[in-house]
Amino acid sequence: MKLNVIKHGQIYLASSALAILVGLGAMLLSWQSLGSPLRPAIDFTGGTRLSVELVCESSGNCGQPIDVGVVRGAIAEKGYGKATIQALGQDGRGLSLQTGDLEVNERSQLQANLEEILSKFGKIDVAKSQIQRVGPIVGNQLLTSGLLALLLSFVGIAVYLGFRFQIDYAFFAIVALMHDVLITCGVFAILGLTMGIEVDSLFVVALLTIIGFSVNDTVVIYDRIRENIKIFGENYNINDLVNISVNQTLGRSINTTLTSMLPLVAIFLFGGATLKFFALALIIGFSAGVYSSIFNASILLAWWRDRSHNSLKKSLTS
Amino acid sequence: MMPKQTRLLAVILVIVLTAVFWIYKSPPRLGLDLRGGAQLTLQALTNPKQGITQITPRIMETAKFVVEQRINGLGVSEAAVQISGDDQLIVQLPGINDPAQAERVLGNTAQLEFRKQKMGSEGRLGVERQVLLEKELKQRQLESQLNLSGNSEELNKLNEQIDKSKEDIAKSQTAIAELFDTTGLTGDLLKDAVAQPLDAGQTNWQVALTFNDKGGELFAKITGELGGTGRSLGIFLDDKLFSSPSVGPEFQGKGITGGTAVITGNFTLDQATELSLQLRAGALPVPIKIVENRTVGATLGADSVQSSIIAGVSGLILVLIFMVVYYRLLGVVADIALIVYAIITFASFSLLGVTLTLPGIAGFILSIGIAVDANVLIFERTREELLAGKTLYKSVESGFNRAWSSILDSNVTTLISCGALFWLGSGLVKGFAVTLGVGVAISMFTALTCSHALLLAFISYPNFRKPSLYGVKTFGKISNSSSSINSTGDKSTGTIL
Numbered sequence: 150m151k152l153n154v155i156k157h158g159q160i161y162l163a164s165s166a167l168a169i170l171v172g173l174g175a176m177l178l179s180w181q182s183l184g185s186p187l188r189p190a191i192d193f194t195g196g197t198r199l200s201v202e203l204v205c206e207s208s209g210n211c212g213q214p215i216d217v218g219v220v221r222g223a224i225a226e227k228g229y230g231k232a233t234i235q236a237l238g239q240d241g242r243g244l245s246l247q248t249g250d251l252e253v254n255e256r257s258q259l260q261a262n263l264e265e266i267l268s269k270f271g272k273i274d275v276a277k278s279q280i281q282r283v284g285p286i287v288g289n290q291l292l293t294s295g296l297l298a299l300l301l302s303f304v305g306i307a308v309y310l311g312f313r314f315q316i317d318y319a320f321f322a323i324v325a326l327m328h329d330v331l332i333t334c335g336v337f338a339i340l341g342l343t344m345g346i347e348v349d350s351l352f353v354v355a356l357l358t359i360i361g362f363s364v365n366d367t368v369v370i371y372d373r374i375r376e377n378i379k380i381f382g383e384n385y386n387i388n389d390l391v392n393i394s395v396n397q398t399l400g401r402s403i404n405t406t407l408t409s410m411l412p413l414v415a416i417f418l419f420g421g422a423t424l425k426f427f428a429l430a431l432i433i434g435f436s437a438g439v440y441s442s443i444f445n446a447s448i449l450l451a452w453w454r455d456r457s458h459n460s461l462k463k464s465l466t467s
Numbered sequence: 468m469m470p471k472q473t474r475l476l477a478v479i480l481v482i483v484l485t486a487v488f489w490i491y492k493s494p495p496r497l498g499l500d501l502r503g504g505a506q507l508t509l510q511a512l513t514n515p516k517q518g519i520t521q522i523t524p525r526i527m528e529t530a531k532f533v534v535e536q537r538i539n540g541l542g543v544s545e546a547a548v549q550i551s552g553d554d555q556l557i558v559q560l561p562g563i564n565d566p567a568q569a570e571r572v573l574g575n576t577a578q579l580e581f582r583k584q585k586m587g588s589e590g591r592l593g594v595e596r597q598v599l600l601e602k603e604l605k606q607r608q609l610e611s612q613l614n615l616s617g618n619s620e621e622l623n624k625l626n627e628q629i630d631k632s633k634e635d636i637a638k639s640q641t642a643i644a645e646l647f648d649t650t651g652l653t654g655d656l657l658k659d660a661v662a663q664p665l666d667a668g669q670t671n672w673q674v675a676l677t678f679n680d681k682g683g684e685l686f687a688k689i690t691g692e693l694g695g696t697g698r699s700l701g702i703f704l705d706d707k708l709f710s711s712p713s714v715g716p717e718f719q720g721k722g723i724t725g726g727t728a729v730i731t732g733n734f735t736l737d738q739a740t741e742l743s744l745q746l747r748a749g750a751l752p753v754p755i756k757i758v759e760n761r762t763v764g765a766t767l768g769a770d771s772v773q774s775s776i777i778a779g780v781s782g783l784i785l786v787l788i789f790m791v792v793y794y795r796l797l798g799v800v801a802d803i804a805l806i807v808y809a810i811i812t813f814a815s816f817s818l819l820g821v822t823l824t825l826p827g828i829a830g831f832i833l834s835i836g837i838a839v840d841a842n843v844l845i846f847e848r849t850r851e852e853l854l855a856g857k858t859l860y861k862s863v864e865s866g867f868n869r870a871w872s873s874i875l876d877s878n879v880t881t882l883i884s885c886g887a888l889f890w891l892g893s894g895l896v897k898g899f900a901v902t903l904g905v906g907v908a909i910s911m912f913t914a915l916t917c918s919h920a921l922l923l924a925f926i927s928y929p930n931f932r933k934p935s936l937y938g939v940k941t942f943g944k945i946s947n948s949s950s951s952i953n954s955t956g957d958k959s960t961g962t963i964l
Contacts, residue, residue: 284756301890
């Protein structure tokens, strides 16, 4: 297999641009309906979330699933109208309830109410329950520190690449990284709008991991381009050279992406609920990352160098 | 086989065996999200009314002490309190499914009060204190049995006994408190309490108290009334008596004036420090607020760890199989190196005291992905060199040499992200950054030493030098190997065109 990335460069870049635009559109829609580009979890907004699961009396036959509609109505009657309630677990014997930030006594009250309402369906298994409370201060902290970490690693990577390669390499690597982050955010904006999937602090972790991984792909290709420039000396055509370099590293790019994806897909399909969407974010980001390294970062670099090469020639001849 | 390679392999073997032993002996600690329990984050708030506009490390140390005292009162085993950042405390309560009780206890401000003993209660105080001591001893014995007992019926019985013993202790404490009269000299009137050496040899210590103006006046009045009577000054923290010094007869009437006083006794440094901390704890002027609560039920934690680990491990096994199928002998080498990598990294987690959380495990699994990448880079390069017609040995060597700069650059960029996460992230995120960072650093080492040494060891055996094992048709002729050492500048690489 041989790719000619330069020849079809416009198509590749246009596909990326289209995907980003769709994502941005979803974020805009989400901004209008939710007030935020992605649906934020209580990690960022602050709030209290209770997850409970009912006791399974005999294995294999746990009893009837919880009727979420009934619980919702009963909870609203008790004065928690703003609470969001979702079913959890495959057999529908669990649910999660999310409200604004509650003090301990308010929460105990809510827990007592919930226990009473759920007693129709069974007893709550305390060892399987979960309480999450994030105060508004911490929510703000988590969001700002997450964004700051993101910004800091962009800067750190740009400086390092500028130092190890050249400024234009670093610039296009960062462009490729932005692409990956935007695509991942776009997909989660769509998921947030359609399936109510929220982004928590693990999502920020996922974005940072995507950056770290995807820059790997770009660096490996750039490393090869740099090496080939040395081998071929002054008389080379940058477009050919980028094509060669991309193809030389293609096997590695595909294999590495494949090997990092295998555990992630397994975690997404069979792993615990906490890591499910973390794994999904990484799967999307890594795919975007390997694409942007091969089809964006390298093409942009070739175009840029080709243009500056030509304008140099022009200025010399004129 | 070259002696250098043999030595290196021996060293690696020793490291791996030590690591395995280490993992067996002290496996990494599991975070509360995996073994179940409650984690509370407490925020110390400034209190401009009392003149506290900044949270100092000293305030945090005192706050930590108060929190520890209160948690100990709850009887949670293995509870831990840590200072986090400038103004937060993290409280970990393993095995707690609902920390409501702890939240209530921690939400209150510690109340320190100096009280005076009631007239005619001198004898009873001694008796009540003795009773309390015995009850506390019994409580400790019961708690130590709790850790030994395995039978659930026995456990229930013990828990009942412990609950009853706690009630008994509380009764005793109330009885003691009834022997004292309130004075209104509370913690907010105490400015400071520090441990000081009493003599030059620093074997005996005392605790020096400093009150503010109002506190000084009240303290003089109280000590004046108590001086020489034999009745003691009761120092209460949250209604519990923790010290009852007596006031010397010389202070009768006038009292201890000047707003300062010392409590003496045959204190050791530790005892004096603890007393001063207890006093300062009562004087703690900053309110503490619970800002975060993450509680995971014990079974839930175990379930999620199990399913995630099974998923991750099965994914990794697929990776190992893929490597062998695609890279043949090189894949076998990579797999061995990966297993070595995983063992060393896991051991280093417990060596470095890393607490494994769910995100931490994700970081570890991802770092294995990076470790695979290093091997893939090397082998792709080796294969290219083989296809370009170099000898096996030369190809392996230049595979490692040329992949090195890619490995370094890509790993450093990952480490930069990890650094950003570690520096700015909260507890959850930090765990991920640590495991990924440690993993990446170790992976550079194992890819370059372990894979390298193993591969050179393999190719020293003629049986392992068949081209099919490397996925190529033929190797270059031996004579080629002497053609050019500086193959990086060799135009022959261009023939891939």
